[in-house]
Amino acid sequence: xxxxxxxKVRSLALICFLTSFAGIMFQLINENQLDYNSVMFGLTLGxxxxxxELYLFPKADIRVHHWSFTKMLVIKTLLNLFSYVARGxxxxxxx
Numbered sequence: 172x173x174x175x176x177x178x179k180v181r182s183l184a185l186i187c188f189l190t191s192f193a194g195i196m197f198q199l200i201n202e203n204q205l206d207y208n209s210v211m212f213g214l215t216l217g218x219x220x221x222x223x224e225l226y227l228f229p230k231a232d233i234r235v236h237h238w239s240f241t242k243m244l245v246i247k248t249l250l251n252l253f254s255y256v257a258r259g260x261x262x263x264x265x266x
Contacts, residue, residue: 179225179226182221182225183217183218183221183222183225186217186220186221186224187213187214187217187218187221188217189217190213190214190216190217190220191209191210191213191214191217192213193213194209194210194212194213194214194216195209195210195213197209
């Protein structure tokens with residue numbers, strides 16, 4: 172158990188480091204400057220992505236593994252539509 176937890180923490184640290192580095196590179200390429208926001212954005216993104224990848228997705232995989240392809244497709248489509256509208260886009264843009 173302890174070995175598995177330490178491996179997950181190391182993986183989480185690596186994910187956070189890589190996303191912070193990607194945030195720094197993106198800001199340097201896009202804006203030709205560097206500030207604290209790029210590091211914080213990359214670190215936050217890494218923590219969220221790492222938590223989802225290491226803890227939530229494996230548990231969710233067990234529960235949704237027996238779902239049919241059609242059910243998964245409908246759920247993913249609805250989630251994408253919801254995120255599209257949540258960003259402020261209008262339904263008329265989809266047609």
